[in-house]
Amino acid sequence: MKKRREKLLFKFAFIFTVFAMVAMFLGSIMTYISQTKSYHKAALENLRCICDYLEQLIQESGDDFVIYQKYYMEHFSEARIPFNFTEYHTAQRNYEKLLSEMGLKKDENTHFNFDSFTEEAKMAYFIYIHEYWLLTFENARKAFNLPYTYYLVPKEDIYNMVYMIDGERTPRGLNGQKSSKGPYLYLGDEYHDPYEKCPVQWDTWFTGEKQKKFQDWDNEWGKTYAFYVPLIIKGQKLGLIGAEFQVADVNREILRNAIVQTFGVGVVLIICIIILLIFINRNYIKKIVRLEANLIEYSEEKDPFIAQRIEAEIKGNDEIDSLSSQFASLILRIEDYIKSLLDTSQKLKASQARAEKMDALANRDALTGIRNKTAYDNEVRRLEWRIAEGNIDFGIAMIDLNFLKRINDTFGHEQGNTAIKKLCLLVCQVFKHSPVFRIGGDEFVVILEQTDYKDIDMLCMNFNIQIDALSKNEDLQPWEQVSAALGYALYDKNLDSSVQTVFRRADKAMYARKKEMKAIRSL
Template identity: 35%
Template sequence: MANKRIQTPLKRSVKIVCFLFVLILCLCLGVSIYLSYKNFFFKQSQEHIRNIITYVIGHIDNDDLKNCSDTKVESDKYKELMTFMDDVKEDLDPQYLYIIRPLREDGGNHVMIILTAENNYDRYENTEGNLYLGDITEDEYTKEEVDNYHKIMEAKDIVFMESATYWGHSYCGFYTLRDSHGAPYGILGVDIDLTQMYKDILFKTFDMLLIVIIIGGLFIFVFLIWTSKNITDPIEMLEKSALGYIEQSKYVSSPDKLKFEKPNITIKNEVESLSNTIDTMTENIKDYMLQVIEAEKETAHMKEVANTDSLTGVKNKLAFKERVEFLNGKIQENLIKDFGIVMMDLNYLKSINDNYGHEYGDILIQTFCDIICDIFVHSPVYRIGGDEFVIILQGKDLGNRDKLLLEFEDALKGRVEKGDYKPWECPSVALGFAHYDKNLDTCVEDVFRRADAAMYRRKKEMKAERTV
């Protein structure tokens, strides 16, 4: 009787301890997973904001924009910048993209709108609520927020912060715009919506916790059965099957080929239940491993999509930046011997767009890319601008560059001379080539600049030839 009285509390105590262990583990893992995902998303957001700001400031004429903000009159460059920022908002999808100037008048809680980006629908159809050059906000900002903007005006680099304002809960990046004399005149701001981001973080956290709870529950169940008495032989059978499963896992090429050989245990007690549980557990683990593999494939696919130009199928500016960073690393380590850069600028794209429509401009770009890819089959092609393309030549293509470039020019001329093609099917291009020279070039950018300069020289020559 004494043993029975001792035995029952012990089992209950073990269950309570196991439950508390899982609870504490889930809390710790939950906090850790949540913070990890939050840090990951915020780093991604910072990089996204930084890329947008870098992209936009490269298209701003600060003196012209300052003059527009002072006179409240839109210049031609202002209108071009507005169209460009609208395209950036449409393509890169920030929550808000804007340029403002904080004011100190009338209580110090107002800002002046210099430029706000809108999507096509809001810009041209649903215009109610749009903000324009010279508009002064009313009660949308607090004095503290505007004071913070004044502090940002003194910053030299991008300022990141989480903000909950009238406009929503956002993660923001601000960059001070300065004229040619270095005087600040406005703030370029990029906002990313945090509401959906936090929902995604919580969803992923709960998803991971659910997996932890399931796996933890299974292992606790196995542990409770393992602590039972008089099960030595069945435990050895289970151990043998488990070891066989582990050994099998070393040689199979895919998790779906793993098979747990369940021992023949028919004693109708907890040990048989343990055997069945391990069998189920291995299937769950196998399914989970397959899900992880599928998720990794999806991640790789998403990265490929992110690095591909949607119109042409060639690599985009982001992919080019990654390749440049890779090659720069090889240059620094003295592990690269030879490569070349071909810089190409597509002629007449604006004329085709203006005279025939943007869909024919797209056909011109696609036709141009098809010709490039047919000839430079061993080299990556990058579209780094609307009409700008880069080819990085290595290996056989670099050795055969003269032949390939001649073949490329002949292909373009052949279309014109044949006379069977429409204007948008006859690409014309100015190109420049630069060969990496380790005695001259310290980075890929040096080679790129020489290729770019050669391209512009060729572009001027072509323009002069047309004039003659």
């Protein structure tokens, strides 16, 4: 008995230890998440402030910045700006000297017609202004302790971004290209940033409004979060002001703080667990051990008089004493319960088997063996629930067999059924990760989720290639040379209020494909 008591106590100790470890782990995660959210919120506000600051400076320059940007985009490859410049006054004096030679004098209230400048004066003005703004962005970056600040000019037709003011200076080699070293500053650095990779960046540009979230970058320059502000001067949208911060160092500090806090909580939990185990052993485990011994004896002897012994050992009125009393009553009725349970179990198994058989018949298509219209309606209800919950990504693909009526009229309904089954097999092979339903004589529906949802374009291309090969395969019987049109639509919460609207868009796409196939055949 002592050995069993020690074993039970060990189990309690193990459970409480696991509980403490899980609590510590979850606590550390919650602490980490909470601190991370707080920091990210503060960082977002910090980035917003620096972007607003730079935006205000640029807007105050007004038309001068518009002229500067226009000239930059047309002549940046011609500029020779020293890579290691630390001030812009030299370039400013050179510009003002050229103005003086042209008979012009620059002061705060004087505005010149830029188009009337000589080419040399225009370039001098450009170099001066670019050095001024680059130093302004770099100083702002240092003041706010950020790794990057920059100004982007989008080329939205090809989803490219030109880093017009780049906080990360890049040398220009003697060949005019980017280099690891060189005497001049490389300008016009351009990157392809597709929308799916940079949604926040492009949403800021297309909407002309600040977004409420970061753009997540993870590349050769490290993992950073970026925030963008659209630059609009006199109603003209010119570009994006961007700023980034690195999260790796901060996350490590947050993690260290969470671990230290978790360790302190763990020490307190361990002390409490030890005290609790001593109390449980003295007041509960001993009762459980005696009850265990009586139940083991009953299991071996099947002696109903053991119930009387259990009742005689009840000394208190706690839950274990109540449990002992219930066991005593249970022993007296256990034979009747076993017989009743066995009879009920047999009835339940029979009912379950009948229900499963009826469910399978109700939800399966008799011709193809796949799910039928009833199963599709059930799936629609499931998707409607998930749409209501607001967390779902799915799509619907519609496949319609072409010329089924002609096959039935020409070759007979048995051959028409063969064509249906052949198309069904192809659909199931292509969309092997999604449920396929036959909802009409020649119509199939695929609910796209998970892998098939992500790879739908590739799957559609694969289907069209295979269906084209089947329709042209002269080794097959005419009714086996099946032709079918496929169209699909992906759920968009901004367009679709229900599964039915997605279905209608998929059906429309399928009929568009059917017309396209007809046009190709006509050609």
